[in-house]
Amino acid sequence: xxxxxxxxxxxxxxxxxxxxxxxxxxxxxxxxxxxxxxxxxxxxxxxxxxxxxxxxxxxxxxxxxxxxxxxxxxxxxxxxxxxxxxxxxxxxxxxxxxxxxxxxxxxxxxxxxxxxxxxxxxxxxxxxxxxxxxxxxxxxxxxxxxxxxxx
Numbered sequence: 001x002x003x004x005x006x007x008x009x010x011x012x013x014x015x016x017x018x019x020x021x022x023x024x025x026x027x028x029x030x031x032x033x034x035x036x037x038x039x040x041x042x043x044x045x046x047x048x049x050x051x052x053x054x055x056x057x058x059x060x061x062x063x064x065x066x067x068x069x070x071x072x073x074x075x076x077x078x079x080x081x082x083x084x085x086x087x088x089x090x091x092x093x094x095x096x097x098x099x100x101x102x103x104x105x106x107x108x109x110x111x112x113x114x115x116x117x118x119x120x121x122x123x124x125x126x127x128x129x130x131x132x133x134x135x136x137x138x139x140x141x142x143x144x145x146x147x148x149x150x151x
Contacts, residue, residue, distance in 0.1 A: 002054035002151045003037060004034040004144055005107075007092075009042055010061050016129035019061035023136045027059075031141050041123040042090040051094055051103030055147045057140060058092040058111045067128035071146070075109040084108035095141070112136055115119025 006027055008020030021038035028036045035053070037046070037096060042058075050056050058075070077097035080090075092111050100106040114132025116125070125133060 001033055002148055004031070004147070005037065005049060005053040005056045006031065006059065006083035006140065007039070007042070007056065008059040008118045009035045009039050010049070011040060013121060013123060014084055015118040015120050015122050016126055016132075017061050017119050018123075018125060018131060019129055019136070020059045021114060022125065023059045023133055023140070026133070026137050027140055030137060031144055034144065035123060040094065042095055043097055044095070046095050047102055050107060051105055053107045054151065055144070056096070056107050056109040057143060058109065059136060059140065060111065060113050060115045061114060061119075061129070062113040065115035067074065067126075068131035069115045070132055070139060071113050072139060073111050075111050077106045084096055091134060093150050107142035108147070112140060
């Protein structure tokens, strides 16, 4: 069975920015045989866990696009120059590059982003954030099933 890692990240105190961690909480009840990580932001320390999986799915919120919509994109490792790797600007492609550089491999990876409507200092998702959450929780299990069936 392929190893699947689902990582949701975002600030749970900033409205729709909580979409990643909230999605991971819900997906943990929907997707079997996967590892789940919910975190405030991505960090270099995630590279070790990413390196040992076969599929990594990153889930995040975005303020770009029509609120309530979801986008899926294939990721590739991308090197970071300078000190950006030690700041809050670590992105999924950077984590993949670190996995490849430090541990010799980077898995197949995807980024699933939900477009939110409100990113203010408040708890809870907006109506559009909840629409994106529902769509993420429809799409991600299918992505995992399709990956498992093709490997």
